[in-house]
Amino acid sequence: xxxxxxxxxxxxxxxxxAAIPRLRGGALITVLQGLWSAPxxxxxxHTLAGLPAGVVSFAFAGGLPVGLGYSAGWSLLYAPGSAWxxxxxxxxxxxxxxxxxxxxxxxLTAMQRLRSRALLGVDIPPPPRRGGGRLIGAWAxxxxxxxxxxxxxxxxxxxxxxxxxxxxxxxxxxxxxVLPLELAGGWDTGWSLPxxxxxxxxxxxxxxxAPWVARGVARADTAAARALLGPSRSEQLSVQVASLSxxxxxxxxxxxxxxxxxxxxxxDGAQQRLVSLAxxxxxxxxxxxxxxxxxxxxxxxxxxxxxxxxxxxxEFVRGLHPAVLNDRGxxxxxxGIAARAPLPVRxxxxxxxxCSPVVEAIAYFVVSEALTNVAKHAHAGHAEVTVDRVGxxxxxxxxxxxxxxxxxxxxxxxxRGLAQRAASVDGTFTLHSPxxxxxxxxxxxxxxx
Amino acid sequence: MRIVIGEDSVLLRxxxxxxxxxxxxxxxxxxxxxxxxxxxxxxxxxxxxxxDVRMPPTHTDEGIRAALVIRHQYxxxxxxxxxxxxxxxxxxxLLSVQTSGVGYLLKDRVAHVSEFLDAxxxxxxxxxxxxxxxxxxxxxRRRDDxxxxxxxxxxxxxRLMAEGRSNTGIVDALRVSHSAVEKYVxxxxxxxxxxxxxxxxxxxxxxxxxxxx
Numbered sequence: 001x002x003x004x005x006x007x008x009x010x011x012x013x014x015x016x017x018a019a020i021p022r023l024r025g026g027a028l029i030t031v032l033q034g035l036w037s038a039p040x041x042x043x044x045x046h047t048l049a050g051l052p053a054g055v056v057s058f059a060f061a062g063g064l065p066v067g068l069g070y071s072a073g074w075s076l077l078y079a080p081g082s083a084w085x086x087x088x089x090x091x092x093x094x095x096x097x098x099x100x101x102x103x104x105x106x107x108l109t110a111m112q113r114l115r116s117r118a119l120l121g122v123d124i125p126p127p128p129r130r131g132g133g134r135l136i137g138a139w140a141x142x143x144x145x146x147x148x149x150x151x152x153x154x155x156x157x158x159x160x161x162x163x164x165x166x167x168x169x170x171x172x173x174x175x176x177x178v179l180p181l182e183l184a185g186g187w188d189t190g191w192s193l194p195x196x197x198x199x200x201x202x203x204x205x206x207x208x209x210a211p212w213v214a215r216g217v218a219r220a221d222t223a224a225a226r227a228l229l230g231p232s233r234s235e236q237l238s239v240q241v242a243s244l245s246x247x248x249x250x251x252x253x254x255x256x257x258x259x260x261x262x263x264x265x266x267x268d269g270a271q272q273r274l275v276s277l278a279x280x281x282x283x284x285x286x287x288x289x290x291x292x293x294x295x296x297x298x299x300x301x302x303x304x305x306x307x308x309x310x311x312x313x314x315e316f317v318r319g320l321h322p323a324v325l326n327d328r329g330x331x332x333x334x335x336g337i338a339a340r341a342p343l344p345v346r347x348x349x350x351x352x353x354x355c356s357p358v359v360e361a362i363a364y365f366v367v368s369e370a371l372t373n374v375a376k377h378a379h380a381g382h383a384e385v386t387v388d389r390v391g392x393x394x395x396x397x398x399x400x401x402x403x404x405x406x407x408x409x410x411x412x413x414x415x416r417g418l419a420q421r422a423a424s425v426d427g428t429f430t431l432h433s434p435x436x437x438x439x440x441x442x443x444x445x446x447x448x449x
Numbered sequence: 450m451r452i453v454i455g456e457d458s459v460l461l462r463x464x465x466x467x468x469x470x471x472x473x474x475x476x477x478x479x480x481x482x483x484x485x486x487x488x489x490x491x492x493x494x495x496x497x498x499x500x501d502v503r504m505p506p507t508h509t510d511e512g513i514r515a516a517l518v519i520r521h522q523y524x525x526x527x528x529x530x531x532x533x534x535x536x537x538x539x540x541x542x543l544l545s546v547q548t549s550g551v552g553y554l555l556k557d558r559v560a561h562v563s564e565f566l567d568a569x570x571x572x573x574x575x576x577x578x579x580x581x582x583x584x585x586x587x588x589x590r591r592r593d594d595x596x597x598x599x600x601x602x603x604x605x606x607x608r609l610m611a612e613g614r615s616n617t618g619i620v621d622a623l624r625v626s627h628s629a630v631e632k633y634v635x636x637x638x639x640x641x642x643x644x645x646x647x648x649x650x651x652x653x654x655x656x657x658x659x660x661x662x
Contacts, residue, residue: 279559307560
C-alpha cells in the first residue's frame with residue numbers, strides 16, 4: 001500500500017469517503033449523513049405514504065361494506081316501512097359491494113404493491129390468479145381473505161407507523177433547534193435545568209432513532225404485505241410444482257420429438273443412400289461375373305459390408321421412434337422389437353384403448369431397452385413381454401429366464417435409464433431379479449401423461 | 450413384364466428402375482408419390498406395382514394405402530411393397546384384401562439382386578413374398594398353442610412357407626433333400642391342423658391364416 005503512487009490509490013476511493021477524514025468534526029457529519037441516508041429516507045417516505053394508502057385501503061375494503069351493511073341493518077330493523085326505497089337501496093348496495101369486493105380489493109392491492117415498489121424498491125409478489133367462476137371463484141380464492149385482512153390492518157399500521165415516524169422526526173428536529181437556543185440563553189422556555197438536560201439527551205436520541213424507526217415500520221409493513229398480499233407458502237409451492245410439471249412435460253415431449261426427427265432424418269438420408277449403395281454393389285456383384293478374381297472379391301466384401309451396415313442402422317433407427325407407433329399404436333409397434341430380439345420372445349398386448357403418444361413412446365422405449373438388456377446381460381433362453389392396460393394405467397412386464405442378479409444402479413445401466421424414463425411421466429419401475437433368475441421388470445405408466 | 454414404381458427418393462427410384470431394366474423388366478412409369486402412382490396404374494395397367502411405404506405428404510403409410518386401393522380396383526395388378534421397416538400390421542392389412550399377388554419386403558432385400566428379382570416374379574405370377582422379419586413378427590404373437598409342439602427345424606420350414614416359398618425354394622434355402630422337406634411340411638400341417646393342399650399358394654394362405662389368428 002505504502003509503495004503505491006497516490007494517484008492510483010486515489011482513483012479507487014469515492015470522493016465522499018476521501019473527504020470525510022480530512023474534515024474537522026467528521027464524526028458529526030457521518031452521523032448527520034446517516035440520518036438522511038437513502039434507506040432511511042425511502043423508509044420514511046414509504047411509512048408516511050402508508051397513512052393515506054391505509055385510509056384508502058380501509059375505506060374501500062372495510063369501511064364501505066361495513067358502513068353499507070350497518071346502514072342496511074339499521075334500516076331493516078328500525079325503519080323498514082317508512083323509507084323503503086332507502087332500505088332497498090342499502091340492501092342492494094351492500095350485497096353488490098360484498099359480491100364485488102374482490103374487484104375492489106384487486107386495485108387496492110395493486111396500489112399497496114406500487115407503494116412498496118416505488119418508494120421502497122421492494123417487489124411484493126403478486127397474489128395468485130385463480131380461474132373458475134369470476135365472482136364466486138374470486139371470493140373462494142384463498143388469497144382474497146388475506147388481502148382483505150391486510151387492507152383492514154393497513155389503516156392501523158399506516159396511521160400508527162406514520163404518526164410514530166413523523167413524531168420522531170418532528171420532535172427530534174424541534175429539539176435540535178430549541179435546545180441550543182435554550183442553552184445559549186437566546187430563548188427562555190421556562191424549562192427547569194434537569195428537564196432541559198434530559199431533553200438534551202432524549203432529543204438527539206429521538207432524532208437519530210427516527211430513520212431506524214421508519215425502517216423498522218417499513219420492514220414490518222413489508223413483512224405483512226408479503227405474508228398477506230403475496231401468495232401463501234402453499235400457493236407458492238403449488239405454482240412452483242405446476243411450473244415444474246409443465247417444464248418436465250415439455251422436456252419429455254421435446255425428447256420424443258427429437259427422437260422422431262432423428263428417425264426421420266436417418267430414414268430419408270443415410271438409410272436411403274445405404275440402400276442405394278448396397279443395391280448398386282449388388283448389381284455389380286451380379287453382373288460382373290467375368291471380372292478378375294481380386295476385383296470380384298473386393299466387390300463382394302463391399303456388398304456384404306453395405307448390407308451389414310444397413311441392417312445395423314435399421315436396428316438402431318428402429319429403436320428410436322418407429323412411424324408405426326404413431327400410425328398404429330404401441331401394440332403394432334412392439335411386434336417389430338420383439339421379433340428382432342436375438343432370443344425367442346413371446347409378446348402379449350392387451351390394450352382396449354390407446355395411451356397418449358408420449359406414454360406410448362416411453363412404453364416402446366421401455367420394452368426395447370429391457371429386451372436389449374436381456375440380450376446383453378441375462379444369458380436368457382427366452383423372454384416374455386406382457387403389456388396390459390388396466391384402467392388408466394399401462395402395465396409393462398418383461399420377464400426372462402436368465403441368471404438374475406440384475407441391478408438398476410450405476411450410470412451405464414440400461415435399467416437405470418429405463419427407470420428414469422418411467423419416472424419422467426410419474427410412472428413406477430420395479431425390478432425383481434434374485435440371483436439365479438428369473439428377472440422381471442415391471443413398469444407402470446399413467447396413460448394420460 | 451410391365452412395372453410401375455412409386456418411390457419418393459430420387460436416388461432409389463432411379464436405382465430401382467435401372468435394376469429392373471437390367472433384369473429384363475419394362476418400367477413403364479416411376480413416380481414420387483401415392484397420388485401419381487394411382488394415376489400411373491390406372492393409365493398403364495401394369496403387371497406389378499412396386500411401392501414404397503413412406504411417401505409424401507405424411508410419410509407414414511401412404512404406400513400401404515395406395516397398395517390397398519390398387520388391390521381393390523385393379524385385382525389383376527400385383528403389388529410388391531418395399532420399406533425400411535416391415536410391420537406385421539401392414540402385412541395383415543395387405544393380405545386382408547387378397548392373398549395372391551402380394552409381396553411385402555424390406556428394402557435391404559433389393560441388394561440381393563437375383564433373390565429380389567425372384568420374389569418379384571413370384572408375386573407377379575400370383576404368389577406371395579413376405580419378408581422373414583414379418584413372419585418373425587407374426588410368430589412372436591402366438592401364445593400357448595400348437596406352434597410350441599414344432600421342432601426347431603419345423604419352425605424354420607414354417608417360416609419359409611409363410612414367406613411364400615415353394616418346396617423347391619425351401620430345399621434351396623435349407624440345403625436338404627426334397628423328400629425331407631415334404632416330410633417336414635406334412636408334419637407341420639398335421640401338428641397345426643391345417644388342410645393338405647396341392648398348390649404352394651394355398652398352403653401359404655393356410656399358414657398365414659394360422660399365424661394371423
